[in-house]
Amino acid sequence: LRLKHVAKVYENDGVLTQAVRDVSFTVDKGSFVGIMGASGCGKSTLLNLIATMDKPSGGTIELDGQDLAELSEAELAAFRRDHLGFIFQEYNLLETLTIRENMMLALTIKQTPKAEIKGIVEHWAAKLGISEILRHFPCEVSGGQRQRCACARAIATQPALILADEPTGALDSKNSVAIVKLLLEVGRSLKCPVMTITHNAEMARVADRVFHMKDGRLERITVNEHPCQAEELDW
Numbered sequence: 001l002r003l004k005h006v007a008k009v010y011e012n013d014g015v016l017t018q019a020v021r022d023v024s025f026t027v028d029k030g031s032f033v034g035i036m037g038a039s040g041c042g043k044s045t046l047l048n049l050i051a052t053m054d055k056p057s058g059g060t061i062e063l064d065g066q067d068l069a070e071l072s073e074a075e076l077a078a079f080r081r082d083h084l085g086f087i088f089q090e091y092n093l094l095e096t097l098t099i100r101e102n103m104m105l106a107l108t109i110k111q112t113p114k115a116e117i118k119g120i121v122e123h124w125a126a127k128l129g130i131s132e133i134l135r136h137f138p139c140e141v142s143g144g145q146r147q148r149c150a151c152a153r154a155i156a157t158q159p160a161l162i163l164a165d166e167p168t169g170a171l172d173s174k175n176s177v178a179i180v181k182l183l184l185e186v187g188r189s190l191k192c193p194v195m196t197i198t199h200n201a202e203m204a205r206v207a208d209r210v211f212h213m214k215d216g217r218l219e220r221i222t223v224n225e226h227p228c229q230a231e232e233l234d235w
């Protein structure tokens with residue numbers, strides 16, 4: 001993933017807000033990046049630009065050498081469906097579907113062969129400790145279980161890029177560690193970049209690099225020479 005001089009300006013009623021300013025960086029396959037910074041510094045805007053949910057006002061975003069701005073709307077939809085695993089802070093589960101159906105939906109949209117879907121759902125449910133609640137609706141389970149379902153849904157499709165917006169923001173420390181550990185393991189095993197907005201100290205310990213944002217800029221990058229390994233975290 002390569003960003004070059006990415007900028008985003010919002011205009012509302014003639015008022016301009018420079019949400020992201022001249023951000024450039026490269027994230028390699030299997031690398032784990034935490035994004036930190038005060039509220040309003042542009043973290044979510046940056047993540048949304050990379051996720052192609054919004055378009056930059058300037059600069060380029062490339063994944064595997066492909067400039068995302070050159071893709072048509074249909075190609076962008078296919079990119080999000082086939083290559084992107086996005087974990088939302090507020091889970092974004094469909095309330096009228098069970099936990100199992102929420103996970104199945106992402107795989108069905110990706111046109112995963114029907115015969116494989118059940119096995120994939122059960123594999124990730126077991127890995128995330130949510131096998132017992134697959135029949136339940138999101139409103140019937142805890143916040144931690146909902147977030148684990150949201151993670152399972154995002155990674156079961158084996159994305160080429162994982163983006164997460166404060167995935168541990170609403171969780172207690174035990175559930176937070178479980179999510180951090182999972183993102184780390186999955187990123188390494190799928191060899192895909194993981195970028196996650198976080199205020200979580202565990203996340204900063206495991207990240208290869210932490211990007212510190214301020215006023216829309218990538219102010220500094222902390223390199224973690226010896227990032228904590230998944231096995232060292234308590235489950």
Ligand code: ADP
Pocket residue numbers: 010011012017018019037038039040041042043044045046
């Ligand atoms: P963070 O995720 O770090 O809290 P955001 O990326 O949400 O920050 O916001 C960065 C800046 O852009 C803020 O000043 C915010 O008010 C502004 N902003 C975000 N989204 C919009 C929008 N759709 N329209 C106008 N301004 C926006």
